[in-house]
Amino acid sequence: xxxxxxxxxxxxxxxxxxxxxxxxxxxxxxxxxxxxxxxxxxxxxxxxxxxxxxxxxxxxxxxxxxxxxxxxxxxxxxxxxxxxxxxxxxxxxxxxxxxxxxxxxxxxxxxxxxxxxxxxxxxxxxxxxxxxxxxxxxxxxxxxxxxxxxxxxxxxxxxxxxxxxxxxxxxxxxxxxxxxxxxxxxxxxxxxxxxxxxxxxxxxxxxxxxxxxxxxxxxxxxxxxxxxxxxxxxxxxxxxxxxxxxxxxxxxxxxxxxxxxxxxxxxxxxxxxxxxxxxxxxxxxxxxxxxxxxxxxxxxxxxxxxxxxxxxxxxxxxxxxxxxxxxxxxxxxxxxxxxxxxxxxxxxxxxxxxxxxxxxxxxxxxxxxxxxxxxxxxxxxxxxxxxxxxxxxxxxxxxxxxxxxxxxxxxxxxxxxxxxxxxxxxxxxxxxxxxxxxxxxxxxxxxxxxxxxxxxxxxxxxxxxxxxxxxxxxxxxxxxxxxxxxxxxxxxxxxxxxxxxxxxxxxxxxxxxxxxxxxxxxxxxxxxxxxxxxxxxxxxxxxxxxxxxxxxxxxxxxxxxxxxxxxxxxxxxxxxxxxxxxxxxxxxxxxxxxxxxxxxxxxxxxxxxxxxxxxxxxxxxxxxxxxxxxxxxxxxxxxxxxxxxxxxxxxxxxxxxxxxxxxxxxxxxxxxxxxxxxxxxxxxxxxxxxxxxxxxxxxxxxxxxxxxxxxxxxxxxxxxxxxxxxxxxxxxxxxxxxxxxxxxxxxxxxxxxxxxxxxxxx
Ligand code: ADP
Ligand code: ZN
Numbered sequence: 001x002x003x004x005x006x007x008x009x010x011x012x013x014x015x016x017x018x019x020x021x022x023x024x025x026x027x028x029x030x031x032x033x034x035x036x037x038x039x040x041x042x043x044x045x046x047x048x049x050x051x052x053x054x055x056x057x058x059x060x061x062x063x064x065x066x067x068x069x070x071x072x073x074x075x076x077x078x079x080x081x082x083x084x085x086x087x088x089x090x091x092x093x094x095x096x097x098x099x100x101x102x103x104x105x106x107x108x109x110x111x112x113x114x115x116x117x118x119x120x121x122x123x124x125x126x127x128x129x130x131x132x133x134x135x136x137x138x139x140x141x142x143x144x145x146x147x148x149x150x151x152x153x154x155x156x157x158x159x160x161x162x163x164x165x166x167x168x169x170x171x172x173x174x175x176x177x178x179x180x181x182x183x184x185x186x187x188x189x190x191x192x193x194x195x196x197x198x199x200x201x202x203x204x205x206x207x208x209x210x211x212x213x214x215x216x217x218x219x220x221x222x223x224x225x226x227x228x229x230x231x232x233x234x235x236x237x238x239x240x241x242x243x244x245x246x247x248x249x250x251x252x253x254x255x256x257x258x259x260x261x262x263x264x265x266x267x268x269x270x271x272x273x274x275x276x277x278x279x280x281x282x283x284x285x286x287x288x289x290x291x292x293x294x295x296x297x298x299x300x301x302x303x304x305x306x307x308x309x310x311x312x313x314x315x316x317x318x319x320x321x322x323x324x325x326x327x328x329x330x331x332x333x334x335x336x337x338x339x340x341x342x343x344x345x346x347x348x349x350x351x352x353x354x355x356x357x358x359x360x361x362x363x364x365x366x367x368x369x370x371x372x373x374x375x376x377x378x379x380x381x382x383x384x385x386x387x388x389x390x391x392x393x394x395x396x397x398x399x400x401x402x403x404x405x406x407x408x409x410x411x412x413x414x415x416x417x418x419x420x421x422x423x424x425x426x427x428x429x430x431x432x433x434x435x436x437x438x439x440x441x442x443x444x445x446x447x448x449x450x451x452x453x454x455x456x457x458x459x460x461x462x463x464x465x466x467x468x469x470x471x472x473x474x475x476x477x478x479x480x481x482x483x484x485x486x487x488x489x490x491x492x493x494x495x496x497x498x499x500x501x502x503x504x505x506x507x508x509x510x511x512x513x514x515x516x517x518x519x520x521x522x523x524x525x526x527x528x529x530x531x532x533x534x535x536x537x538x539x540x541x542x543x544x545x546x547x548x549x550x551x552x553x554x555x556x557x558x559x560x561x562x563x564x565x566x567x568x569x570x571x572x573x574x575x576x577x578x579x580x581x582x583x584x585x586x587x588x589x590x591x592x593x594x595x596x597x598x599x600x601x602x603x604x605x606x607x608x609x610x611x612x613x614x615x616x617x618x619x620x621x622x623x624x625x626x627x628x629x630x631x632x633x634x635x636x637x638x639x640x641x642x643x644x645x646x647x648x649x650x651x652x653x654x655x656x657x658x659x660x661x662x663x664x665x666x667x668x669x670x671x672x673x674x675x676x677x678x679x680x681x682x683x684x685x686x687x688x689x690x691x692x693x694x695x696x697x698x699x700x701x702x703x704x705x706x707x708x709x710x711x712x713x714x715x716x717x718x719x720x721x722x723x724x725x726x727x728x729x730x731x732x733x734x735x736x737x738x739x740x741x742x743x744x745x746x747x748x749x750x751x752x753x754x755x756x757x758x759x760x761x762x
Contacts (some may be wrong), residue, residue, distance in 0.1 A: 006065060006066050006114040006117065006139055006141070006632070007063065007065060007176065008063050008064060008065060008066060008407070009062040009063075009090070009117065010062055010063050010255055011063075012063065012569055013026075013034050013059060013060070013063055013636065014037065014133075016059050016062055016063050017059060017265070017328070017380075019531070020059070020062055020088065020090060021055070021059065021088065022059075022088070023055075027051065027052045027055075027207070027402045028051075028206060028207055028209075028277075029051075029186060029187060029204060029206025029207055030052055030055060030056055030665060032529060032755065033045055033056045033057055033644070034056055034060050034063075035489075035656055036202045036204075037056070037057070037060040037064075037142065037176065037178055037326070037476060037561050037640070038060050038063060038064060040176045041123050041174060041176070041201070041202050041458075042177045042178070042198050042200070042201040042202070043177075043179070043201055043202045043203075043204060043413050044148070044178075044179045044180075044184075044189060044192060044193060044201045044202070044203050044204070045178065045179065045181075045204045045206070046180075046181055046182070046183075046184050046189070046199075046203075046204065046205045046206070046472055046474070047180070047181045047182065047204075047205075047206050047208075047472060048182050048207050048208055048324060048325065049182045049325055049328065049341065050328070050332065051182075051206070052205035052207075052645065053146070053180045053182070054146075055082060056180065057070060057142065057144035057146075057178055057180070058085070058118060058177070059427075060142060061117055061118040061141075061144075062090065062117055063681060064141045064142055065139070065141050065385050065591075066114060066138075066139040066140055066141025066142070066143040066175075067111055067114075067118070067119060067138055067139060067141060067144070068117065068118050068119070068140075068141055068143075068144060069119055069121055069135070069140055069143050069144070069172070069175075070119065070120045070121065070144045070146060071120075071121055071122075071123050071124070071143070071144070071145045071146060071162075071165065071603050072120055072121075072146040072147060073123060073146075073147055073150060073161075073162075074147065075096050075097070075098055077172070078096060078120040078122075079094060079098070080119065080425070081093050082120060083703075085118065090117070091115060091116050091117045091118070091575070092116065092117065092118040092119065092120075093107045093110065093111075093116050093119050093120070094107075094120035095107050095108065095119060095120070095121050095122070095125055095131075096120070096121070096122035096125065097122065097124070102130045102312040103271070104125075104131075104370070106224065107119070107240070108131070108134045108135075109134075111135075111138050112134065112137050113140055113462040114139075123150075123161035123162055123164075123165065123690075123724075124161045126161070126164060126168045127161070127164075132168070132171050133459060135171075136172070139174040140172050140173070140243045140374040141176065142176050142177075142178060143169060143175045143177045143178070144177075144178045144179075144180065145162075145165060145177070145178070145179045145180065145196065146180050147180075147181060148162075148179035148180055148181040148184070148192050149182075149183055149184050149188050149192065149197075150162040151165065151179075151191060151192050151195035151196065152184075152187075152188045152195065153191065153439075153442060154190035160762075161275065161295055162195070163194055163195060164194050165195065166195055168223065169196055169197060169477065170197065172489075172553075176200075176502075177196060177198060178191050178197060179193075179198075179201070180495040181322040181323065182321075183324075183325075183472070183564070184472065184473065184612065185471060185472065185473060186473045187310070188475055189203065189527070194707070203473070205473050205474030205475075206474070208324070208465075208468055208469045208472055208474055209465060209469060209477060209478070209482075210328065210331065211482070211484055212330075212331045212334050212335060212336050212337060212654070213327070213330055213331050213336075213337055213338070213339050213340050213465075213484065213640065214337070214463070214484050214485065214486075214492055215327070215341075215464035215465055215468075215484070215485040215486070215719065216335065216338070216339070216340055216341070216486035216491070216492065217340075217341045217342075217343050217458045217464070217487060218340060218341070218342050218343065218578075218585060219344070219458070219577065220342055220343065220493070220577070221344065221346050221573070222252075222344070223258070226314060226342045226344070227255070227258045227259065227262070228340075228498060229340070229342065229495065229498065230244060230255075230259060230340075231259065231262045232313070232493075232494050232495065232497060232498045233261050233310050233312065233338055233340055233494055234259070235263065235457040235494070236338075236494035236497075237309035237310050237338075237494075239291060240290075240291055240310075241285065241288065241291045241293075241305060241307055241308045241309060241310075242291065242292045242293070242308065242309060242310035242312065242740070243285075243293050243294075243295060243299070243300070243308060243310070243312070243326075243329065244259070244290075244292065244293070244295070244297070244312040244314050245295060245299075245311070245312065245313050245314060245315075245317070245326055245355075246294060246295070246314045247286055247296070247314075247315035247316075247317075247318075247347065247350045247351070247746065248269040248315075248317055248350065248480040248509045249271065249296060250298070250315065252268050252269070252270045252294050252295060252296055253268065253574065255294050255314055255756075256268040256294040259292065259294065262617040263292060264296060265282055265289070265291055265292060266290065266292045266293075266484075267281040267285055267290040267292065267293045267294070268281060268284065268293070268294045268295065268299060269281045269285075269293055269294070269295035269296070269299045270295060270296040270299075271296060271298045276698045278382075281293065282303070283464040284405055285305075286303075286305060294314075297317075297326065299464070300329055303329070304332075305329075305332070306333040306728055307332075307333050307335070308329055308330045308331065308337060309330065309331070309335075309336075309337045309338065310325060310330060310337060310338045310339075310341075310342045311327045311338075311339050311746075312342065312708055313326070313327070313340070313341045313342060314342050314343070315342070315350055316341065316342075316343050316347045316348065316351070316451075316454055316455065316458060317341070317452060317454055318343060318351045318354065318447070318451055318454070318480045319450035319451070320450070320452065320453050320454055320457060320468065320471050321450070323341070323454060323457075324468055324472075324584070327339035327341075328567040329596050337450065338494075338556075339575070340493065341458060343458040343459075345586075345587075345588055348451065348455065351447075351451045352448075352451070353395070353672075354447070355444060355447040355448060355451070356395070357395050357397035357400075357401055358399040358401060358443075358447070359401075359440055359441075359443045359444035359447060360394075360398045360401055360402055360440075361444070362395075362441070363571075364391075364398055364402070364441075365402050365405070365409045365435060366433075367391055367394070367758050368387055368391065368394070368398075368399055368402045368403075369402070369406065369411070369433060370408075370425065371387050371390060371391065372387070372406070372411075372412060372425055373425060376424070376425070377425060377429075378424065378426075379422050379423070379424040379516060380423055381420055381421070381422055381423060382421065382422070382423045383421030383423070384396050384399035384400045384421075385399075385421075385473065386402055403423070404614075405434075406435075406437060406455060408603040409434040409435060409512035410426065410427065410429040410434075411425070411426065411431075411433065411434070412424060412425050412426055412427070413426050418466040418626060420553075426731055440451065440602065448509060450463060451473065455586050456586070457471075458586060459583070459584060459586055460487075460583075461487050461583055461690065462487055462591055463481050463482050463483065463485055463487050463488050464485035464486070464487055465478075465482045465485055466478070466480065466481075466482060466484075468495070476687075484551055486578075488661050489545055489571060490579060490580075490608075490610075491578060491579070491609055491613075495579035496609070496612060496613065498589065504571065504617055505618075505619050506568045506571070506572065506618050506619070507564075507619055508563075508564065508618045508619070509563055511608075512611070512615070512618055515561075515572065515614070515618060516576060516581070516599065516606050516610070516614070517599070517600055517602075518539065518560050518561055519556050519561075519569070519572055520576065520581060520582070520596050520597075520599060521559045521560070521572055521600060521756050522538060522539040522560070523535060523563075523573070523582050523590045523591065523592055523596070523757055524554070524592050524600060524757065525538075525557045525756070526538065526552065526557045526590070526591060527591075528554070528585070528589050528590070528591035528651070529550075529589055530550065530589055530590065531584075531587075531588040531589055531590060532573040532574065532577075532588075532590060533570055534546055534547065534550070534565075535590060536555075536566050536569035536570040536573060537566060537567075538551075538555060538557065538558050539557060539558075539559070539560060539561040539564075539569050540559070540561055540562060540564060540565075540566055540569055541559025541560075541561075541562040542560055542566070546575070546644060552606065556723045556755050567710060570619075572646075573590065574615070575613055575617070576610065577608065579606070579607050579609055579610035579613070580595055580596070580607065581595055581596035581599055581606070581610070582596050583595060583596075595607075597757075600625060600756065601700040601753075601756070601757075602664075602694075602700035602701075605702055632645075632741075646701065661693070662680065663676060663680065663687060663691075663694070664692040664694050665702070666679065666680070667691070667694075667701055673688065673691075674688050685741065685742075686744065688741075688742055688745040688746065691703070691745065691749055692724060692745050692748055692749055693724065695724075695748075695749040695752045696723075696724035696752055696755060699748055700753075702754075703747075703749040703750050703753075704745050706743070706746035707746070707747060707750040708739075708743065708746070708747060711735065711739055711743065711744075711748050712750055712751065714734070714735055714736070714751070715731070715735075715747055715748065715749065715751050718730075718731060718734040718735065719731055719748065719751060720747075724752065728741065728744060728745075728748075731744060731748075
């Protein structure tokens with residue numbers, strides 16, 4: 001006969017939610033998940049921390065028959081949850097190593113008698129045959145596996161005890177099973193199902209969409225720009241709570257110092273501080289006395305503050321799991337908040353260092369072991385620092401990791417006595433290392449992979465929340481565009497203010513449109529192989545070694561921005577990147593995005609946000625640029641070319657641009673050249689010159705129907721060194737059979753277009 005208390009305590013989920021838990025409504029996803037569980041379906045639930053996973057098994061536990069067994073590795077959490085349930089008068093308990101064996105037995109018997117509906121169990125309990133036997137006499141209505149990613153070798157938190165849960169499930173008679181975790185990529189999801197022996201399960205990826213959070217990534221070259229950005233963000237939320245996560249303790253100190261000079265009430269928190277200092281920093285932050293906290297990832301666990309308005313990652317985080325968890329601490333109250341990731345390629349190094357020291361390569365382990373073995377038997381006054389000094393390129397932290405691993409496998413012992421470090425080789429001489437190389441290697445690869453995923457996230461101009469949801473194996477409800485990230489809606493207002501207030505003014509003889517097109521043409525012509533500095537040099541007409549070696553001086557875009565400073569061009573390249581026209585790959589090379597290509601060809605307008613930024617940044621000088629005199633006649637021929645090209649391109653813009661744009665307008669309206677000439681009272685030859693000029697400046701002019709393959713083929717050869725502004729007569733002379741100037745100009749337009757899109761063969 002089934003004991004009374006294993007009967008449901010509430011007839012439906014609705015009544016249970018209200019009467020047992022005192023809650024008024026389900027959170028996003030909870031209801032459908034619980035429906036599946038109550039219906040007896042196996043489920044895999046992936047929801048971010050704090051989204052309310054616990055209720056997804058707690059409430060069904062009291063609505064279903066039988067006992068719900070919850071497997072959790074977190075002993076402290078078990079106690080908290082059971083306390084909370086008991087406080088509501090709900091029959092729950094936990095069984096783990098924190099209580100005596102006889103107490104554990106009492107609870108198992110209570111379970112058998114049906115006096116408990118919800119029992120938390122630590123996974124290692126299942127090692128006990130007696131425990132499993134006792135459970136076999138209990139009607140288990142639901143098996144809930146919390147922190148289910150611990151099953152997966154691919155998870156960051158693999159636990160061997162979790163690996164046996166598949167067998168445990170069978171031993172319990174395959175009850176309805178539910179696996180829950182905050183972090184599971186599709187690979188990990190498969191591992192979880194396989195580990196539990198579930199061939200199918202309902203997958204619920206819920207709660208990763210946080211529409212009140214604005215996600216953005218800011219690519220920055222240096223610390224000054226990072227600090228400026230953080231200051232602007234914190235000023236936007238002045239007096240309200242923010243967290244700035246840094247990768248290292250030292251970085252926390254540096255950033256806290258730098259911020260402290262610019263904004264009031266900055267606190268700091270990291271593992272290097274004493275308990276007192278840390279508590280004090282946390283309290284001051286919680287109370288709002290010191291609202292901006294600079295911290296390592298040691299901060300935040302178990303901290304519950306709903307009105308955090310900004311979470312900044314000053315350094316790129318090590319995984320998207322960690323990122324989402326930390327960033328997700330913003331805006332718990334549902335009001336708007338910012339999640340800003342600052343990205344700098346150099347920051348990767350920090351994580352590569354973490355990976356190297358946490359999961360040292362096999363050679364590193366072997367070389368350290370060799371050093372230790374050489375010491376011979378007995379106890380030696382040797383520390384990891386001593387060993388690190390002997391081995392070039394091995395960091396002391398890596399040695400410490402290896403020491404711990406060797407001790408874990410009973411090869412050595414070490415410690416500190418009277419303030420002096422010692423180590424003893426305890427293993428028999430000549431015995432082989434018992435380190436699990438495959439596992440070590442695996443961990444290393446996982447860490448590397450996770451970092452790559454973050455870099456990918458930061459480098460991709462796709463909707464940020466969309467990327468996150470997909471990463472966790474879900475599908476975004478909003479489709480391609482969330483409307484609340486920098487990829488979808490451009491830089492947020494506080495960031496625009498930096499530009500407005502930075503006072504950065506770049507003098508340009510070109511119109512804003514032309515500047516952008518030149519930048520884009522420069523990026524297009526370097527074919528994704530170069531970073532902003534080299535491209536900047538090329539556009540400026542630099543003859544620096546790097547530019548010459550890459551033969552960038554031979555490009556038609558070499559020197560088209562000769563009137564600008566290198567610094568300014570690099571800055572502008574950053575700006576167009578930030579507005580999505582240019583993408584930076586993981587090595588820092590720039591290429592055009594689809595949108596960038598469209599803007600360059602004149603098929604699309606530049607984004608309004610970019611327009612706004614450039615309006616304040618660029619001050620166009622009306623004065624016609626004086627044709628730059630060749631600085632020295634001894635200058636190399638191609639430098640001569642630079643000087644020749646730049647002013648021509650420059651002089652076409654500004655005050656004269658309007659007439660060309662008028663022609664362009666008519667072309668776009670589909671008017672014939674003759675008609676345009678008539679309307680504008682120009683000669684046909686002028687109209688064609690306009691077209692050439694527009695094309696040279698990257699405007700899309702449709703000449704497709706006039707392009708002649710034979711002429712074009714010859715032009716690719718004879719006009720290889722020709723650039724806009726150079727005389728046409730040598731080309732006419734070189735073409736065979738001869739062509740008209742009209743035909744030449746039309747084909748030259750086509751040639752210029754080819755060059756810009758980078759398809760020209762050279
Ligand atoms: P997770 O396990 O997903 O990290 P928890 O289950 O601990 O999150 O839930 C986080 C908080 O949300 C808890 O304080 C919980 O009581 C609360 N919570 C969960 N569901 C609801 C709900 N439907 N209504 C109100 N509060 C809820
Ligand atoms: Zn988006």
